[in-house]
Amino acid sequence: xxxxxxxxxxLKPLVKxxxxxxxxxxxxxxxxxxxxxxxxxxxxxxxxxxxxxxxALPYVKGSTVGPYVLWNAAKRGKSPLAIVAEKxxxxxxxxxxxxxVPLFEGRVDAKCINIDLETGAYxxxx
Amino acid sequence: MAQEYAKEAILKIADVISSGExxxxxxxxxxxxxxxxxxxxxxxxxxxxxxxGAKVSVFTxxxxxxxxxxxxxxxxxxxxxxxxxxxxxxxxxxxxTISSCTPYDFILTRPxxxxxxxxxxxxTYINTFRDAWSDKNPGPxxxxxxxxxxxxxxPLYTLEGRRPTAYVKIDVGPLDSLEAGVVGAxxxxxxxxxxxxxxxxxxxxxxxxxxxxxxxxxxxxMVFAVVEGVTPHWWExxxxxxxxxxxxxxxxxxxxxxxxxxxxDAVYIGCPFADPDTILWVLEEVKKRGPAKRPIYISTSxxxxxxxxKLAETASRLNIIIFAGTCLVVSPFTRRFKSIATxxxxxxxxxxxxxxxxxxxxxxxxxxxxAYA
Numbered sequence: 001x002x003x004x005x006x007x008x009x010x011l012k013p014l015v016k017x018x019x020x021x022x023x024x025x026x027x028x029x030x031x032x033x034x035x036x037x038x039x040x041x042x043x044x045x046x047x048x049x050x051x052x053x054x055x056a057l058p059y060v061k062g063s064t065v066g067p068y069v070l071w072n073a074a075k076r077g078k079s080p081l082a083i084v085a086e087k088x089x090x091x092x093x094x095x096x097x098x099x100x101v102p103l104f105e106g107r108v109d110a111k112c113i114n115i116d117l118e119t120g121a122y123x124x125x126x
Numbered sequence: 127m128a129q130e131y132a133k134e135a136i137l138k139i140a141d142v143i144s145s146g147e148x149x150x151x152x153x154x155x156x157x158x159x160x161x162x163x164x165x166x167x168x169x170x171x172x173x174x175x176x177x178x179g180a181k182v183s184v185f186t187x188x189x190x191x192x193x194x195x196x197x198x199x200x201x202x203x204x205x206x207x208x209x210x211x212x213x214x215x216x217x218x219x220x221x222x223t224i225s226s227c228t229p230y231d232f233i234l235t236r237p238x239x240x241x242x243x244x245x246x247x248x249x250t251y252i253n254t255f256r257d258a259w260s261d262k263n264p265g266p267x268x269x270x271x272x273x274x275x276x277x278x279x280x281p282l283y284t285l286e287g288r289r290p291t292a293y294v295k296i297d298v299g300p301l302d303s304l305e306a307g308v309v310g311a312x313x314x315x316x317x318x319x320x321x322x323x324x325x326x327x328x329x330x331x332x333x334x335x336x337x338x339x340x341x342x343x344x345x346x347x348m349v350f351a352v353v354e355g356v357t358p359h360w361w362e363x364x365x366x367x368x369x370x371x372x373x374x375x376x377x378x379x380x381x382x383x384x385x386x387x388x389x390x391d392a393v394y395i396g397c398p399f400a401d402p403d404t405i406l407w408v409l410e411e412v413k414k415r416g417p418a419k420r421p422i423y424i425s426t427s428x429x430x431x432x433x434x435x436k437l438a439e440t441a442s443r444l445n446i447i448i449f450a451g452t453c454l455v456v457s458p459f460t461r462r463f464k465s466i467a468t469x470x471x472x473x474x475x476x477x478x479x480x481x482x483x484x485x486x487x488x489x490x491x492x493x494x495x496x497a498y499a
Contacts, residue, residue, distance in 0.1 A: 014142045040167060065164050067266050072167040075174075090143060090280075094264045097138045098171075 010121045014088055017102030017117030021081050022125055024112050026050050028057040034066035034095060043078030054115070055080040056108050059087040060095070067095035074099035082117060084108055128180035132273035139267065140278035147279035149240050154186040154272035155229045157244040158265025159216065160456040161208035162192040169208055171266065172215035175273070182272040186221045187229045189245050190399075192458065195225065195428050195451040199459040219273070225451035226427035228336065228399045230256070237358040242277045244268035246349055247340035247398045247472060253350035254339055257358035259283055262349045282350060290352050290363050291320035292371035296327040298380050303404075304489045306334035307471030308380045310341030314348060316373055323352045323367055333490075336398045340472040387488050389499045390467035393418075394454050395490070396425035397470035402433060404490075405448065409441055411494050418445040418497040425453040445497075455480065467496045 032038070032046050043051035060066060073079045082102040085092055096103035102117045112125035140148050158164045164171075193201050193209045201209075216223050230251050235241055235258035243249045243260040244267070252258040261282040263271060271277035281287025294313055301309060306329055313322050322342075329335045343349050352363040395408060405424055412418055424446060431438065431450035438448045454460045455476045465484040468474060474485040488496060 015138060065158055065168060065265065067264060068158070068164055068167040068171050071171055071266075075170070088142075090139075090267070091264050093139050093142045094267050097135050098266060103142075 009123065010119070011084060011104035011106040011108065011115070013102070013118065013120040014093060014105055015096040015101070015103035017082065019118075020114065020116045021054075022112070022114040023052065023054045023081050025056050025084075025108060025110060026053045026080070027108075028055070031059045031061045032057060033061050034069040038069050038073060040069055040073035040076060040078060043073055050080040051078050053080055054082045054084060054113065056084040057086075059085055059089065060092045066091055067098050070095040070099040070101065074101060082115065128175055128178035128273060129183070131178055132180070132270040135270050136267070136274050136277060144278040144280055148276040149279040149283045150276045151184055151240045151242040151271060153233055153235065153241050153243075154182065154184055154268055155189070155233075155241070155243040155245055155248060156186060156221065156265060156268045156272065157189040159188045159212055160190065160192040160452070161205050161212060162456055162458055164212075164265070166208070169211050169215070172212060175269070176215050176218045180219050180273050182220045183275040184272055185233075186272040187224045187226070187233065188216055188221050190225050190227050190425075190452045190456055192456060193452055194449040194457070196431070196449060198447060198449040199452065199457060201457070201459065205458060221272070224427065224429070226399055226429070227453065228401075228427055231401070231427060231429065240283060242268045242271035246343035247336070249349045250339035250343040250351070251336065253282070254353060254357055255335055259288075260349075262343070262347075285366075288321060288350060288363070290323035290367040290369065292317050292322045292373065293367065293369040294322045294324045295372075295374040296324055297374055298377040299326070300328040300330045301334050301338070302330050302489060303333040303337045304384075304469045304471075304487060305380055306330075307337035307341040307469070308383045309375055310338040311345040311471045312375050312379055312383060313351070313373075314342050314345030317346060317348065317371060319347050320371070321350055321352065322348065323354070323363060323369070325354045327353050327356075329356070331403065332401050333404045336401075337470060337472075340398050340470065344472045344475045384487055387467070387486050387492060387496065388465070390420065390465045390486050390496055391463040392420055392466050393422040393493045393497045394425075394466050394468040394470070394473060395422065395493065397453055397455060397468065397473040399453070400424050400426045400430070402430055405430070405434065407490075408446060408494065409437065409444070411491075412444045412446055412497075415498060417443065419499070420445070420497045422446045422494070422497050423454060424448045426450055467493050469493055
């Protein structure tokens with residue numbers, strides 16, 4: 001039933017989740033390193049709170065420790081609801097699988113979307 | 127339960143990057159075991175796996191840690207405690223904690239066998255000098271691979287994915303350890319990615335092979351090169367080569383890469399870990415001259431350290447500090463220096479970034495001279 005009006009736009013799902021969420025998008029123009037940029041205790045990434053939001057970024061950089069930091073944030077309930085990356089790599093995929101954070105490939109320009117975590121179909125919040 | 131968790135995680139990752147295909151591995155070597163680099167987050171992840179009852183299912187070794195095994199380097203209490211927890215978790219999972227970045231010293235990986243290694247210099251070494259196959263797996267992925275017994279079948283685990291893409295003529299040599307590192311760094315910087323095929327490369331000794339492998343993978347995303355006459359099956363790789371790039375590395379290129387040398391606070395040899403020949407060579411050179419004016423640090427694996435026996439004490443009287451199980455890249459001990467001279471291009475890349483300490487690259491002979499400057 002949701003598919004009916006979620007089908008107008010779609011992101012490629014890499015790490016699938018279940019159900020759908022409607023959330024604000026935190027968009028970063030520059031790549032980040034989870035190690036150093038993300039505080040797993042507060043969920044603040046490069047100065048911005050990402051808890052309960054959808055994180056959109058070009059790609060991640062930096063240490064192979066990165067997946068450990070996202071895992072730690074998720075354990076504390078301080079991870080984003082989903083991540084949308086323009087250029088996902090083995091490091092980001094590993095991080096999202098371990099942390100249980102749905103990951104999509106692509107680019108979104110909206111401020112808020114309603115997304116199906118399994119298919120990546122989304123619509124802009126009304 | 128842990129087995130299921132690891133298998134599910136790897137299959138999920140494989141779904142994304144290798145159409146769900148996985149490959150069984152014979153051995154694993156895990157990185158991200160230094161408290162300095164993984165910190166509290168990493169420790170908690172390892173302890174979480176232990177709480178699930180995780181055990182490795184293939185022979186698994188581990189990288190250098192933040193502390194040395196003999197207590198030669200002084201470390202703060204917090205790091206010591208964190209490192210103790212990491213070792214405890216690794217032991218609980220059945221990891222052979224060899225604390226070495228050169229596991230190829232005694233894991234004689236056979237050609238065309240599969241491995242889940244996560245230390246880039248070691249991956250490049252076994253790919254290049256043994257034609258044993260491993261991709262560069264992120265630290266936690268190699269550990270999950272060790273538990274599950276398989277990893278995603280990425281291109282480097284297939285012959286097609288190992289097809290050489292660049293023909294590299296080496297017009298300099300025979301290569302000593304510093305030159306081999308510079309050649310690796312230059313190829314890395316010029317190509318960035320792909321599979322280089324090297325023609326005309328002569329490596330002077332074991333140390334130069336190690337430095338080449340370490341530098342290539344430090345200065346690029348590449349972890350495999352074919353060396354004519356050296357890599358097992360090099361002729362097969364030559365025939366299947368699809369040489370889109372052709373480059374030459376000349377004596378001038380190598381000379382230009384190296385700046386002027388200056389007097390350092392300390393000299394450092396052993397990144398990747400020093401083999402016995404290298405340590406004995408340094409000892410002989412220093413014995414000829416008497417105790418060094420500036421300390422010469424040599425990092426090596428606990429196995430080699432044990433072989434040295436009383437020689438390590440003899441060395442310390444000559445101001446040569448041999449230590450095992452850690453290195454100046456991953457130990458906070460490095461921060462007490464302003465500048466360090468080394469023949470390792472890998473150390474020259476990481477030490478300034480991780481510790482804000484200046485590094486002066488030098489030939490091994492010159493490095494020893496600088497210890498007396």
